[in-house]
Amino acid sequence: MSFRFTITKRLKNMPARLGRITTPHGSFPTPAFVPVATAASVRSLDTDDLRELGSGVILANTYHLHLRPGEKLVKRLGGIHGFMHWDGPVFTDSGGFQAFSLGYGMEHNINKLGTIFPTREDATPHKKWATIDDSGATFKSHIDGSVITLTPKKSMQIQSDLGADIILAFDECTSPLSDYGYTKKALLRTHRWAEECIAAKGNPKQAMYGIVQGGAYHDLREASASFISSLPFEGIAIGGSLGRSKKDMHDILSWVIPLLPEQKPRHLLGIGGIDDLFECVERGIDTFDCVTPTRWARRGVVFISPKEGGTPQNKFRINIARVRYRTEKKPIDRYYTHPRLLQYSLAYLSHLFIARELSFFRLASLHNLAFILRLMEDIRISIEKGEFKRLKRQWLG
Amino acid sequence: MSFRFTITKRLKNMPARLGRITTPHGSFPTPAFVPVATAASVRSLDTDDLRELGSGVILANTYHLHLRPGEKLVKRLGGIHGFMHWDGPVFTDSGGFQAFSLGYGMEHNINKLGTIFPTREDATPHKKWATIDDSGATFKSHIDGSVITLTPKKSMQIQSDLGADIILAFDECTSPLSDYGYTKKALLRTHRWAEECIAAKGNPKQAMYGIVQGGAYHDLREASASFISSLPFEGIAIGGSLGRSKKDMHDILSWVIPLLPEQKPRHLLGIGGIDDLFECVERGIDTFDCVTPTRWARRGVVFISPKEGGTPQNKFRINIARVRYRTEKKPIDRYYTHPRLLQYSLAYLSHLFIARELSFFRLASLHNLAFILRLMEDIRISIEKGEFKRLKRQWLG
Numbered sequence: 109m110s111f112r113f114t115i116t117k118r119l120k121n122m123p124a125r126l127g128r129i130t131t132p133h134g135s136f137p138t139p140a141f142v143p144v145a146t147a148a149s150v151r152s153l154d155t156d157d158l159r160e161l162g163s164g165v166i167l168a169n170t171y172h173l174h175l176r177p178g179e180k181l182v183k184r185l186g187g188i189h190g191f192m193h194w195d196g197p198v199f200t201d202s203g204g205f206q207a208f209s210l211g212y213g214m215e216h217n218i219n220k221l222g223t224i225f226p227t228r229e230d231a232t233p234h235k236k237w238a239t240i241d242d243s244g245a246t247f248k249s250h251i252d253g254s255v256i257t258l259t260p261k262k263s264m265q266i267q268s269d270l271g272a273d274i275i276l277a278f279d280e281c282t283s284p285l286s287d288y289g290y291t292k293k294a295l296l297r298t299h300r301w302a303e304e305c306i307a308a309k310g311n312p313k314q315a316m317y318g319i320v321q322g323g324a325y326h327d328l329r330e331a332s333a334s335f336i337s338s339l340p341f342e343g344i345a346i347g348g349s350l351g352r353s354k355k356d357m358h359d360i361l362s363w364v365i366p367l368l369p370e371q372k373p374r375h376l377l378g379i380g381g382i383d384d385l386f387e388c389v390e391r392g393i394d395t396f397d398c399v400t401p402t403r404w405a406r407r408g409v410v411f412i413s414p415k416e417g418g419t420p421q422n423k424f425r426i427n428i429a430r431v432r433y434r435t436e437k438k439p440i441d442r443y444y445t446h447p448r449l450l451q452y453s454l455a456y457l458s459h460l461f462i463a464r465e466l467s468f469f470r471l472a473s474l475h476n477l478a479f480i481l482r483l484m485e486d487i488r489i490s491i492e493k494g495e496f497k498r499l500k501r502q503w504l505g
Numbered sequence: 506m507s508f509r510f511t512i513t514k515r516l517k518n519m520p521a522r523l524g525r526i527t528t529p530h531g532s533f534p535t536p537a538f539v540p541v542a543t544a545a546s547v548r549s550l551d552t553d554d555l556r557e558l559g560s561g562v563i564l565a566n567t568y569h570l571h572l573r574p575g576e577k578l579v580k581r582l583g584g585i586h587g588f589m590h591w592d593g594p595v596f597t598d599s600g601g602f603q604a605f606s607l608g609y610g611m612e613h614n615i616n617k618l619g620t621i622f623p624t625r626e627d628a629t630p631h632k633k634w635a636t637i638d639d640s641g642a643t644f645k646s647h648i649d650g651s652v653i654t655l656t657p658k659k660s661m662q663i664q665s666d667l668g669a670d671i672i673l674a675f676d677e678c679t680s681p682l683s684d685y686g687y688t689k690k691a692l693l694r695t696h697r698w699a700e701e702c703i704a705a706k707g708n709p710k711q712a713m714y715g716i717v718q719g720g721a722y723h724d725l726r727e728a729s730a731s732f733i734s735s736l737p738f739e740g741i742a743i744g745g746s747l748g749r750s751k752k753d754m755h756d757i758l759s760w761v762i763p764l765l766p767e768q769k770p771r772h773l774l775g776i777g778g779i780d781d782l783f784e785c786v787e788r789g790i791d792t793f794d795c796v797t798p799t800r801w802a803r804r805g806v807v808f809i810s811p812k813e814g815g816t817p818q819n820k821f822r823i824n825i826a827r828v829r830y831r832t833e834k835k836p837i838d839r840y841y842t843h844p845r846l847l848q849y850s851l852a853y854l855s856h857l858f859i860a861r862e863l864s865f866f867r868l869a870s871l872h873n874l875a876f877i878l879r880l881m882e883d884i885r886i887s888i889e890k891g892e893f894k895r896l897k898r899q900w901l902g
Contacts, residue, residue, distance in 0.1 A: 148856070152863035156845055177856045181832060185852055193848040435578060448553055451590040455582055459545065459574045466549035466866050 109135075111273070111315035111342050113373045113394075117492060123365055123392030126491050129165075129373055131197040131273035132313050133189060136164025138373065139389045139491075141380065141484045142199060142397040143477055147172045148182070148192045150477070151402045152469040155194050161446065161477055167199040167397040170266050171206040175249050175256065179269035187271025199397065200272040202305075203258045204319070205347070205377070207245035208281035211238035218283055240280055242297060260304035268311040274343070277305040279319040281348045291323040291349075299335050306339060315342035317375055320364055324351035329360055333367035344368050345375040346393075354387070361391040368392075380480065382411070382424045386500045389487055401480050405472035408461045411479040413444040420504050428472070433458045446478035508670070508712035508739050510535075510770045510791075514889060520762055520789030523888050526562075526770055528594040528670035529710050530586060533561025535770065536786045536888075538777065538881045539596060539794040540874055544569045545579070545589045547874070548799045549866040552591050558843065558874055564596040564794040567663050568603040572646050572653065576666035584668025596794065597669040599702075600655045601716070602744070602774070604642035605678035608635035615680055637677055639694060657701035665708040673742055674702040676716040681746045688720040688746075696732050703736060712739035714772055717761055721748035726757055730764035741765050742772040743790075751784070758788040765789075777877065779808070779821040783897045786884055798877050802869035805858045808876040810841040817901050825869070830855045843875035 109130055117126035127138040143150050143158065145166045150158060158166060168188055173179060185191045188198050213219060215236040238247045244259030258266075263278035278301050280294040298321045309316055318341035322328030336344055346364055350357040357379070368374060373394045380398025388396065404410070408428045411418065418424035426433070428440075436454035439445065449471060460468035490499040507529065514523035524535040540547050540555065542563045547555060555563060565585055570576060582588045585595050610616060612633040635644045641656030655663075660675035675698050677691040695718045706713055715738035719725030733741055743761055747754040754776070765771055770791045777795025785793065801807070805825045808815065815821035823830070825837075833851035836842065846868060857865035887896040 147860045147862060148853070149860075149862045149864050152867075154845070154864045154868055155848070157864075176860055177831065177852070181852065184832070185834065185850060191850075191853055191856075193853070434574065435581070437582065448551070451552070453582060453588075455574070455578065456545070456588055456590070459588075463544045463546075463573055465544060465546045466863060467546050467551045467554075469863050470549075470867060471551055 110313070113343065113371065115371070119491065119494075119496070122390055122496075124390050124491055124496060125392065125394070126488060127373065127394060129197070129395070131315070133195055133197050133273050136197055137488055138394040139385075139484060139487055140164055140395050141385070141480050142167045142395055143401070144169070144397055144399045145192065146399070147176065148188060150473070151406065152466075152473045153402075153477075155192050157470070157474060158194065161474065161481060163196075163477070163481060165197040165199065165395075166194065167201065168270065168272065169203075169206070170200045170263060170270065171203040171247070171258070173200075173270060174203070174258075174266050175251055179266045183269040183271065187269075189271065197274065198272040199274045199375075200267050200270050200276065201377075202263045202267065202276040202278040202319075203245070204263075204276075204279040205281050207238045207240055207247065207258065208283070210247060210250065211236045211240060211245070212283045212286075214238075216283065216285055218285060240294075240297075242300075244278070245280075260301040261308040264305055264308040264310065268309075268314065271311070272314065274315045274317060275309075276345055277302045277316060277318045277341070279321055279347060282321065282323050284324065284349045284352050286323060286349070288325055288328075291321075291325055292328055295321050295328050295332055299332070302336060302339055302341075306341075317341055317343040317345045317373075319345045319347045319377070320368075321348040323349045324356050324360060326363055329363045330367060333364040337367060337369050337372075341372070343373040343375060345377050347377040350379070354383070357384075358387060358391065361388060361393070365392045382418075382483065383420055383504055385480070385483065385487065386504055389491075390496070390500065401476035402473045405476045406469050408468075408472070410440050410472050411444070411476050412441050413479070414503055415443050416441045424503075428454065428458045428461050434462075440475055441479065444479045444482050446474040449475045449478070507710070510740065510768065512768070516888065516891075516893070519787050519893075521787050521888055521893060522789065522791070523885060524770065524791060526594070526792070528712070530592055530594050530670050533594055534885055535791040536782075536881060536884055537561055537792045538782070538877050539564045539792055540798070541566070541794055541796045542589065543796070544573065545585060547870070548803065549863075549870045550799075550874075552589050554867070554871060555591065558871065558878060560593075560874070560878060562594040562596065562792075563591065564598065565667065565669065566600075566603070567597045567660060567667065568600040568644070568655070570597075570667055571600070571655075571663050572648055576663045580666040580668065584666075586668065594671065595669040596671045596772075597664050597667050597673065598774075599660045599664065599673040599675040599716075600642070601660075601673075601676040602678050604635045604637055604644065604655065605680070607644060607647065608633045608637060608642070609680045609683075611635075613680065613682055615682060637691075637694075639697075641675070657698040658705040661702055661705040661707065665706075665711065668708070669711065671712045671714060671740070672706075674699045674713060674715045674738070676718055676744060678745045679718065679720050681721065681749050683720060683746070685722055685725075688718075688722055689725055692718050692725050692729055696729070699733060699736055699738075703738075714738055714740040714742045714770075716742045716744045716774070718745040720746045721753050721757060723760055726760045727764060730761040734764060734766050734769075738769070740770040740772060742774050744774040747776070751780070754781075755784060755788065758785060758790070762789045779815075779880070780817055780901055782877070782880065782884065783901055786888075787893070787897065798873035799870045802873045803866050805865075805869070807837050807869050808841070808873050809838050810876070811900055812840050813838045821900075825851065825855045825858050831859075837872055838876065841876045841879050843871040846872045846875070
């Protein structure tokens, strides 16, 4: 099978759609949430866990796998699929985002949503670990300090060796702190790199998505959407700074999405809040990847559905270490969870977290991912039935 | 069902026997290995993992659960069975061993087999965290430094609240460094405490094992074996210093076991090397508990069987971080492992360990426990078939 995106249902009054992405390693329905397997492992889970979760697709990180264990070894062991023994569809990112997060992001204590981290021990700017110029990005390895260079061509070679089904063009992600001038300069670079990636791509089995950048600047986003759409990519990802608020992100999507070719799948990079899934599916996003379900899990933060008290205000999350949960006999969530979790009380899970038992991190990760995957399934069903608005209202009010 | 031990097969030429221990939570065949669920969790595994491993029984630690989350909470949540949602047989230890390991053991950098730890960062004696007198043990909590007192009566109360099927008498474990005089004094204390435990035991559903102590001193071990055997315990555990070598341990078993009532089950505390399982089953031990399979797993050390190169010299273990395994396509062990592990190459597991992915710790723990449990099953089958000696020769040469 080669790459194919089929839209199975369109709605009249909004850009949301149902579809199916087919790859050489099988297909999955959209809208879909894509769990992140950074170093060829979704943190704390094994590949059987992913199968049991019913995740249709995963995303691995080019930068991390290039550093360790190296793409040549992954290739020798059958590519990312053989290496981790996962036979479903896989995305790899391009490494461009790490050039941002280890560069500008680290220097300014900021993430791509503009959240500044004044609570970090050292709130003064850090030395950055990545610099960008027209040829590409230069990293100091976060593992051993050695120097790593990523260019569009190099990213294509690494991603070809890793052998994912869907790869991403190498791009520059900008910060909400970047001014118009810098964002424009970075955008032009991203566009040149997009062309270089297309020229350098050597593996015909892989589909490639271009990445729309342009920060929170209306004209730059539109220019990028048009330019990236004009290139022969199989899909389009929307990346980079999405402004400083949810409203900014919604505005950006409303500028970009109408300019994208309707028949190509649209991926929103690094976003995955519960409210975001509704808001962005409604605006026409087909796939999401995000590390937060497993990252929150490792911090003892687990999702709860509306029937268990989840609201937009509490972000559908509870902190399991709170005193009130230490004696609670209920499971985390009776409606949205992994079946394995129904047997454990909040009190037991809270105990495991407080005692730092490693089993907690897996159980909470299973819960959080099962929660998101089940919600995405509900969203798909609601679109099919024409009840998306009702489901959204049930969750977001 | 109440506690019962049935011997299903005796051998003529050695004390090894096949049996079955029945408890209010089901039964399991012996000889058996008992995985340790210190804080109501076998480290890095969840209760479903234990079921999938087919472990017939587990052991939890009284000291740890008393400190956190407290036996009263465990009791409210259905005892240890309800708390961790495990409906099979459970042992709890008495806390006596922690009085040793946090007391004398910490002070002298020594474990109960006499291994001194000169390689610890600080090889000078540590301040001890536990002291013992005739009334019991006083601990400084390893969690928050608060003062905890354990006495025979208190240990009985805690173990009653935890609600295990098989509990242990409160004892004093001595060190290989202890002289005859101290070991004798501690032994008399242990014997008084054994009687106090019997008097204090309040939960008739629980079976209790007495503990034979006496260090590596022949007459003390014999005195202890006779005394403990004379009390109305349901089973006998052999604890404490087992000398400074495997030979010492075998000598101690050869002194003690002939003096024990044949119809009572015999547990060897804290022992679980591959060679030990053969040597001690041969000498008449019915059950073992040991943390090493999961502790080694967390250090990247995994068991291999003879067909994969395991020998008594390498202790049937490999260190997965070694360069030679980083490119190895084979699974850890094709014969003795958890079915889940057959899909993963040594190279992938080595990568997960080096990248400190949490999934590694679980996979390696599953492997090491499956390895030991499968070996115990082989040992049981070999006794049934009269082929124990042959199996032992295949493994130990």
